Amino acid sequence: MTAATDAPVRPRPPRTAGAVPLTAVRLLRLELRRNAMPWILPLIAALFWFDSYRPSTGMPPIWILRTFWNMGQGHAIIDFGPFVAGVAAWMGSRDGRRGTADLVTATARPRWAMQLATWAATVSWAVGAYLVFVGVMFGVYAHQGLQGTPPWWWVAVGAAGVAAFSTAGFAVGAYFPSRFAAPLAAFGGFLALVTSSQTGFSHTSGWALILPTNSNGNYGADSGIFYPYLPDLPIARVMFLGGIAVAAAGLLGLPARAGGPRLRWTAAVVTLAGVAAAGTAVGLADTARPGPHGMVIPALHDAASDRPIPYTPACGHAAGVPVCLNPAYGRYLPDVTAALRPVLDEAAGLPGTPVRAVQVAATYAADQDVHLSPTAVIPAETIGGSPPVLRLPLGHLNLPGAFGSDQPEFVNQLRLQFVHAFVNAGPGAGTAAQQSVQAALLQGAGVPFAAQPKVLAIDGLPPSGPPAPDGPGPASGPVYAAARRLAALPAAARHAWLAAHLAALRSGQLTLGQLP
Amino acid sequence: MTAAGIHRPPPGAASDPAARRAVAPLRLARLYLVSRRAPAALGLLAALGGLLWAGLHWHWNVAGGAAARQFLPLVIETGTAAVIAVTTYGPFGEPERATGRWLPLLRLGAAVALTAAAVGGLAAGATGGYLPGGTLAMLRNVAGLTGTGLLSAAVLGGAFAWAGPMAYLLVTEGALSAAWTTPWVWPARPPHDLGGALCAALAFAAGLVLITLRGARVSARE
Numbered sequence: 001m002t003a004a005t006d007a008p009v010r011p012r013p014p015r016t017a018g019a020v021p022l023t024a025v026r027l028l029r030l031e032l033r034r035n036a037m038p039w040i041l042p043l044i045a046a047l048f049w050f051d052s053y054r055p056s057t058g059m060p061p062i063w064i065l066r067t068f069w070n071m072g073q074g075h076a077i078i079d080f081g082p083f084v085a086g087v088a089a090w091m092g093s094r095d096g097r098r099g100t101a102d103l104v105t106a107t108a109r110p111r112w113a114m115q116l117a118t119w120a121a122t123v124s125w126a127v128g129a130y131l132v133f134v135g136v137m138f139g140v141y142a143h144q145g146l147q148g149t150p151p152w153w154w155v156a157v158g159a160a161g162v163a164a165f166s167t168a169g170f171a172v173g174a175y176f177p178s179r180f181a182a183p184l185a186a187f188g189g190f191l192a193l194v195t196s197s198q199t200g201f202s203h204t205s206g207w208a209l210i211l212p213t214n215s216n217g218n219y220g221a222d223s224g225i226f227y228p229y230l231p232d233l234p235i236a237r238v239m240f241l242g243g244i245a246v247a248a249a250g251l252l253g254l255p256a257r258a259g260g261p262r263l264r265w266t267a268a269v270v271t272l273a274g275v276a277a278a279g280t281a282v283g284l285a286d287t288a289r290p291g292p293h294g295m296v297i298p299a300l301h302d303a304a305s306d307r308p309i310p311y312t313p314a315c316g317h318a319a320g321v322p323v324c325l326n327p328a329y330g331r332y333l334p335d336v337t338a339a340l341r342p343v344l345d346e347a348a349g350l351p352g353t354p355v356r357a358v359q360v361a362a363t364y365a366a367d368q369d370v371h372l373s374p375t376a377v378i379p380a381e382t383i384g385g386s387p388p389v390l391r392l393p394l395g396h397l398n399l400p401g402a403f404g405s406d407q408p409e410f411v412n413q414l415r416l417q418f419v420h421a422f423v424n425a426g427p428g429a430g431t432a433a434q435q436s437v438q439a440a441l442l443q444g445a446g447v448p449f450a451a452q453p454k455v456l457a458i459d460g461l462p463p464s465g466p467p468a469p470d471g472p473g474p475a476s477g478p479v480y481a482a483a484r485r486l487a488a489l490p491a492a493a494r495h496a497w498l499a500a501h502l503a504a505l506r507s508g509q510l511t512l513g514q515l516p
Numbered sequence: 517m518t519a520a521g522i523h524r525p526p527p528g529a530a531s532d533p534a535a536r537r538a539v540a541p542l543r544l545a546r547l548y549l550v551s552r553r554a555p556a557a558l559g560l561l562a563a564l565g566g567l568l569w570a571g572l573h574w575h576w577n578v579a580g581g582a583a584a585r586q587f588l589p590l591v592i593e594t595g596t597a598a599v600i601a602v603t604t605y606g607p608f609g610e611p612e613r614a615t616g617r618w619l620p621l622l623r624l625g626a627a628v629a630l631t632a633a634a635v636g637g638l639a640a641g642a643t644g645g646y647l648p649g650g651t652l653a654m655l656r657n658v659a660g661l662t663g664t665g666l667l668s669a670a671v672l673g674g675a676f677a678w679a680g681p682m683a684y685l686l687v688t689e690g691a692l693s694a695a696w697t698t699p700w701v702w703p704a705r706p707p708h709d710l711g712g713a714l715c716a717a718l719a720f721a722a723g724l725v726l727i728t729l730r731g732a733r734v735s736a737r738e
Contacts, residue, residue: 043679047686179605183598183678
């Protein structure tokens with residue numbers, strides 16, 4: 001038989017340029033179809049609704065507050081992370097569990113490339129589902145008319161977190177191919193997130209800022225209302241989580257069966273690059289310092305991020321005094337004017353009474369002690385300028401519905417802070433005389449003596465009466481006795497006494513015995 | 517490779533038919549447990565008991581109040597439930613169901629034995645220090661969480677049965693933070709609370725019944 005030798009040699013057909021990408025796309029499509037991730041998505045959807053969306057609905061309709069729980073404290077990541085890590089571990093362990101690893105290794109494509117196709121499909125499902133769920137939630141929020149702007153940078157952090165958990169879980173499955181890889185990856189993910197959450201509660205600076213569930217001192221105030229969300233910290237977090245994902249994906253290519261020497265070197269470089277990115281991000285987070293608009297990382301900061309967001313104020317009147325707020329707070333204008341009306345009435349005609357009230361931006365600080373306590377670093381309401389203007393940082397107050405607060409508490413806080421500023425008590429309780437006049441003016445403005453110890457406690461002020469071990473204490477003692485005498489005077493007499501003694505009171509020279 | 521010798525009894529096997537009949541159930545149970553990776557599961561349960569011991573001994577804790585203090589043991593208890601739930605996964609599918617007359621009993625026995633082993637391991641781990649709620653609460657929590665794991669094995673399949681206890685843990689976390697009092701969130705209830713114990717027992721019983729009668733769901737995706 002000579003046909004074989006006589007036959008002309010056929011030249012090898014030229015490889016088409018698009019063959020490799022086309023094969024990769026086909027492989028990815030196959031892996032997307034065969035992936036187990038969609039099976040867990042209904043459960044994640046239910047948990048996402050329960051844990052991320054449902055608790056947020058009670059918060060005021062402002063983006064930074066509505067998303068505090070799910071984006072700031074990272075509950076969206078907590079709802080996804082352990083579950084996608086578990087399913088990714090299941091996918092990563094597939095060849096090992098089925099005993100087909102040798103078979104797959106012997107195919108034309110390197111094993112690492114095959115694994116990357118499965119990994120890409122798994123991560124695509126996980127991150128895609130995260131973006132869809134968050135998109136739907138934000139769509140519902142937008143439909144509800146939330147004020148301010150959405151925290152897009154934190155959405156990116158969440159997506160990077162989901163990718164990191166998926167990839168780490170996949171690597172666990174690939175290295176330990178067992179049915180127990182999935183629950184252990186999920187268990188590890190949950191433990192990591194719980195530790196991250198709780199560490200975040202006690203750390204407002206340093207390396208712990210890199211943790212994606214740490215909202216302490218970096219998510220709040222008036223971000224997205226008066227000024228944009230600072231992207232510095234989210235960029236560092238994306239870098240950290242992305243670095244973990246890249247390092248874990250690189251780890252897959254390190255074993256001898258993963259491919260040839262060149263491919264394994266590439267995998268080693270990829271792993272090192274991921275570790276370097278994550279380490280650099282931790283280092284960057286360690287340099288973060290609180291700026292007025294959020295956490296500033298000098299190496300990442302762009303001055304353009306500090307530009308205020310322009311707005312046309314929403315204005316009303318309280319006792320003839322114009323009160324202007326950012327339109328994002330427009331729905332609270334009636335509450336603010338109602339709160340200020342009686343205290344402005346009490347102060348009308350006295351020196352230093354504001355002629356205007358304007359809302360100012362609430363700013364961030366190293367600690368969150370933003371009220372009136374002696375250690376406060378961010379001022380509450382202030383009165384200053386000529387003519388005097390009342391400045392209201394409403395973003396520092398608990399708006400009605402936020403964190404268990406209600407409308408009466410909001411109104412009482414506004415009244416206390418006004419009177420506190422009016423008698424010039426400064427940070428801390430002030431002198432006994434100032435406390436006494438403050439109590440009398442609050443009583444006149446509709447905050448009864450009995451309710452005042454609680455209002456003081458909410459604002460971080462020490463009690464004006466005797467302290468109690470398990471509560472704000474009673475409204476008794478010499479300060480309240482003097483306050484009751486002052487409040488008992490006819491309005492005209494009280495007004496005249498205040499006009500005569502206000503300067504001495506403000507300078508701290510008046511004693512309790514000099515009160516009427 | 518030839519088929520020669522396949523009729524020979526395995527070395528050490530009883531030659532007497534009566535004796536063979538006597539050891540057959542034990543052999544069946546052993547093979548079933550091996551097919552479910554029960555030895556590995558026992559190792560993991562022991563490791564989780566060790567983790568609890570270390571956590572209590574060295575006072576590993578997360579910041580926060582009573583709810584946060586309770587959380588580390590609860591996460592470990594959830595881990596044991598997840599491991600037990602995953603042992604329900606069987607690689608043989610339909611052939612095993614068609615031929616395994618004793619399969620329901622084997623499923624029941626394996627689930628109960630592993631739960632007992634988990635409780636024993638965690639009780640040993642609890643000697644490392646103060647366990648919030650004590651052993652009674654731990655027993656209730658492990659039983660209830662294992663019940664959710666077995667239920668999810670029947671619904672999602674053995675491979676993804678771990679998702680049930682994990683999801684329950686997430687719900688419990690929210691409930692502990694919000695101070696819920698429903699007995700269905702039994703980890704949030706005091707150790708001697710009857711309602712919480714009944715709900716946990718009900719979940720465990722329902723899981724056992726379902727896994728005994730139906731077994732874990734078999735899915736093509738696995």
